[in-house]
Amino acid sequence: MNALLSMAVASVLLVASMKTTAQTGSGEWHASLADVRATAALIPGRRPLRINVVKFAESRRTKNFSVSGAPADPSVQARTAFQVVFADGQVMVDTGMDEQVHRFFGRGVEEPYDRDNAAQVERALTSARLIVVTHEHGDHVAGVVHSPRAAALAPKTMLTRSQLQTLIASPQMPEIKMTDELAARFIVMDYDRYFPAASGMVLIKAPGHTPGSQMVYVALDSGREYLLIGDVAWHMDGVRLVKTKNAPWITEDQTALTAQLTWLNQLSRSDPRLVIVASHDDEQRLELVRTGMLGGRFE
Numbered sequence: 001m002n003a004l005l006s007m008a009v010a011s012v013l014l015v016a017s018m019k020t021t022a023q024t025g026s027g028e029w030h031a032s033l034a035d036v037r038a039t040a041a042l043i044p045g046r047r048p049l050r051i052n053v054v055k056f057a058e059s060r061r062t063k064n065f066s067v068s069g070a071p072a073d074p075s076v077q078a079r080t081a082f083q084v085v086f087a088d089g090q091v092m093v094d095t096g097m098d099e100q101v102h103r104f105f106g107r108g109v110e111e112p113y114d115r116d117n118a119a120q121v122e123r124a125l126t127s128a129r130l131i132v133v134t135h136e137h138g139d140h141v142a143g144v145v146h147s148p149r150a151a152a153l154a155p156k157t158m159l160t161r162s163q164l165q166t167l168i169a170s171p172q173m174p175e176i177k178m179t180d181e182l183a184a185r186f187i188v189m190d191y192d193r194y195f196p197a198a199s200g201m202v203l204i205k206a207p208g209h210t211p212g213s214q215m216v217y218v219a220l221d222s223g224r225e226y227l228l229i230g231d232v233a234w235h236m237d238g239v240r241l242v243k244t245k246n247a248p249w250i251t252e253d254q255t256a257l258t259a260q261l262t263w264l265n266q267l268s269r270s271d272p273r274l275v276i277v278a279s280h281d282d283e284q285r286l287e288l289v290r291t292g293m294l295g296g297r298f299e
């Protein structure tokens, strides 16, 4: 075993032995940015160059659902997917969804769906080297699970055991119910706290919004760092104010989410250059694209 690999294995074992309580029942959820950064260095290779975001649909809900205590003002929730671009390929974070799943979310109300951008997401999935998802809800997984190309995309899509279990046993909607035949085609893995997904890329286990939720840390070659938090908060005010959602149609682990929001809030102050990105915050998406922190198209 070469020195680099044995160091990597030793670090993984150390991290695994030090942190056993958080996701196994006892104790509150916690994470350490220092440990995440160390995990991001385990897989050799050049780090990613940039991250792109595409909005393929919108949901129109008043803000009080996204941030409890906020006024019931009209607000736009973006539905998005992310593309992490490496020098020699790209990794997708979340997969978009087709119009049938979009209509499920609309509950009979017409909401915007952008077919051109949805097609961009589809092309990016086709060319991706690897696909991961922040969690097992339809607007994040249907682009693979409910796609006519599911069988071809599954072998490069990495799901956690927990995400797969939910898709099999209690999918958010019938369209994303996983069959045994399809399930057998995915890369399925499990981890306790942090998982090195690629050079500079780490999955952070964060059950709460769903059992299979995880955040995705990305450190670029330039040194800039991002944390794609999925649906831990629907709007960044949730992080700024440490406020959970107030949406009666979802069931979340409030204790875990409060711990996650508290951690993110602390990070936003201790490491202000770390870019914390909420999947559905449309105001934040526009600002990050405007300032060049995220690209606004897939490549």
Ligand SMILES: [Zn+2]
Pocket: 137, 139, 140, 231, 279, 280
């Ligand atoms: Zn979502």
